[in-house]
Amino acid sequence: MDSEQLRENAHRMVDFIADYYKSIESFPVLSQVEPGYLHKLLPDAAPDRPESLQQVLEDVQAKILPGMTHWQSPNYFAYYPSNSSIAGFMGEMLSAGLNIVGFSWITSPAATELEMIVLDWLAKLLNLPDDFLSTGPGGGVIQGTASEAVLVVLLAARDKFLSRIGKSSLDKLVVYSSDQTHSSMQKACQIAGIYPENCRALKTDASTNYALSPDLLNEVISQDISTGLVPFFLCATVGTTSSTAVDPLPTLATVAKRNGMWFHIDAAYAGSACICPEYRPYIDGVEDADSFNMNAHKWFLTNFDCSPLWIKDRNALIQALSTNPEYLKNKASQANMVVDYRDWQIPLGRRFRSLKLWMVLRLYGVQNLQQYIRNHIELARQFEGLVSNDPRFEVVTPRVFSLVCFRLLSPDNDGDKGNKLNRDLLDAVNSTGKIFISHTVLSGMYILRFVVGAPLTEERHVHEAWKVLQDEASKLLATVQNN
Ligand code: PLP
Numbered sequence: 001m002d003s004e005q006l007r008e009n010a011h012r013m014v015d016f017i018a019d020y021y022k023s024i025e026s027f028p029v030l031s032q033v034e035p036g037y038l039h040k041l042l043p044d045a046a047p048d049r050p051e052s053l054q055q056v057l058e059d060v061q062a063k064i065l066p067g068m069t070h071w072q073s074p075n076y077f078a079y080y081p082s083n084s085s086i087a088g089f090m091g092e093m094l095s096a097g098l099n100i101v102g103f104s105w106i107t108s109p110a111a112t113e114l115e116m117i118v119l120d121w122l123a124k125l126l127n128l129p130d131d132f133l134s135t136g137p138g139g140g141v142i143q144g145t146a147s148e149a150v151l152v153v154l155l156a157a158r159d160k161f162l163s164r165i166g167k168s169s170l171d172k173l174v175v176y177s178s179d180q181t182h183s184s185m186q187k188a189c190q191i192a193g194i195y196p197e198n199c200r201a202l203k204t205d206a207s208t209n210y211a212l213s214p215d216l217l218n219e220v221i222s223q224d225i226s227t228g229l230v231p232f233f234l235c236a237t238v239g240t241t242s243s244t245a246v247d248p249l250p251t252l253a254t255v256a257k258r259n260g261m262w263f264h265i266d267a268a269y270a271g272s273a274c275i276c277p278e279y280r281p282y283i284d285g286v287e288d289a290d291s292f293n294m295n296a297h298k299w300f301l302t303n304f305d306c307s308p309l310w311i312k313d314r315n316a317l318i319q320a321l322s323t324n325p326e327y328l329k330n331k332a333s334q335a336n337m338v339v340d341y342r343d344w345q346i347p348l349g350r351r352f353r354s355l356k357l358w359m360v361l362r363l364y365g366v367q368n369l370q371q372y373i374r375n376h377i378e379l380a381r382q383f384e385g386l387v388s389n390d391p392r393f394e395v396v397t398p399r400v401f402s403l404v405c406f407r408l409l410s411p412d413n414d415g416d417k418g419n420k421l422n423r424d425l426l427d428a429v430n431s432t433g434k435i436f437i438s439h440t441v442l443s444g445m446y447i448l449r450f451v452v453g454a455p456l457t458e459e460r461h462v463h464e465a466w467k468v469l470q471d472e473a474s475k476l477l478a479t480v481q482n483n
């Protein structure tokens with residue numbers, strides 16, 4: 001690594017990225033390329049001789065950017081956001097520049113200790129119970145994704161139970177969640193060897209706004225116990241992926257406690273909002289959870305990936321995940337004086353992710369972060385108002401955070417035709433390249449999802465997006481009426 005070359009090349013790269021952000025609105029938000037497009041544009045083998053950065057950047061401009069969906073565009077309203085920010089980007093750059101692999105404390109004490117400190121800061125900001133702080137028997141760890149977070153706590157819970165009831169009882173262990181729980185729960189069960197027939201995705205409907213019903217949960221648990229099964233893991237969600245449903249944490253916590261189950265809370269998207277006192281009540285009940293997870297890389301200005309997970313009993317994780325090979329032994333670890341995060345996650349190697357979260361917290365400060373969340377929620381509220389004022393549309397589920405679930409009403413009130421109409425509307429608006437939204441299905445109904453969460457989105461973008469939706473809806477309704 002030649003420092004002067006680094007200085008020159010990195011400056012050019014930063015210029016390139018700054019120009020990208022400057023012109024980001026000129027690209028179609030959703031990439032319009034056909035599958036396999038890149039094979040036609042790039043050679044079949046790596047070059048024998050070095051090329052220049054200039055040549056590579058020209059290819060990025062001409063061949064890569066057209067194949068990108070622009071998640072950071074202010075006109076991106078799909079799925080959930082994946083925030084970038086100057087602070088997050090610089091933290092990521094610093095992490096790439098320092099490039100340590102911090103699996104044990106000794107491999108970079110600062111990486112472990114900064115992660116512990118920053119996750120304590122964030123836990124205090126979220127007003128999580130003291131049991132989740134690193135000063136007690138629990139603590140926080142940055143996972144790559146919410147999927148990894150739920151997997152590691154499921155493994156911890158599984159092994160805790162099996163050590164009590166015997167290894168041969170794996171086929172008896174039952175996991176509970178709702179049919180709105182993210183598919184990462186199912187994947188975690190597949191990896192952890194939980195029997196598929198013992199994974200309960202309990203049905204939800206509009207009567208609870210798609211939140212898990214404690215009565216139904218109690219009923220199913222009782223049935224399972226009566227057939228000799230062992231309820232061991234309950235996953236509740238605050239802000240489900242389809243519609244931001246909020247499961248009733250305090251009641252679910254009571255059910256989990258009564259049955260001695262591990263209680264995990266997935267607040268991947270909505271957790272960020274809970275740094276605002278007015279949204280904090282949505283995680284009331286977290287006091288009784290065994291683990292809690294949010295994705296700072298979704299809605300907290302922290303570049304992907306960064307998924308903080310807090311756990312009350314770190315030993316449960318360590319029991320399930322630790323190994324002790326000779327080549328990793330060192331005095332600090334052997335003396336049990338330090339945290340070795342390699343025992344809290346699936347891989348051995350780990351990046352210095354806490355740098356970017358630390359930089360986000362320091363360079364923005366709590367008040368700005370709260371304002372950032374409030375602004376997005378206010379913009380979503382405005383969008384909800386626009387939809388409600390147009391009688392051709394309806395808001396389908398009550399808006400809680402910055403997601404609006406809505407649909408175009410079928411003129412003849414026919415369910416199937418209504419679904420097709422909204423599928424067509426989604427395709428039509430996304431094909432314009434002006435905005436990108438996504439969809440879900442609730443109770444058999446095809447629904448459009450509009451999420452405000454991109455850092456560059458302003459009021460005008462939301463209003464212009466609504467205009468695109470209205471224009472495309474008018475065109476579609478005209479063809480429907482002419483047929
Ligand atoms: N949980 C919820 C509620 C989500 O909405 C998502 C993704 O959108 C996930 C989990 C999975 O997130 P990740 O990609 O970090 O695994």
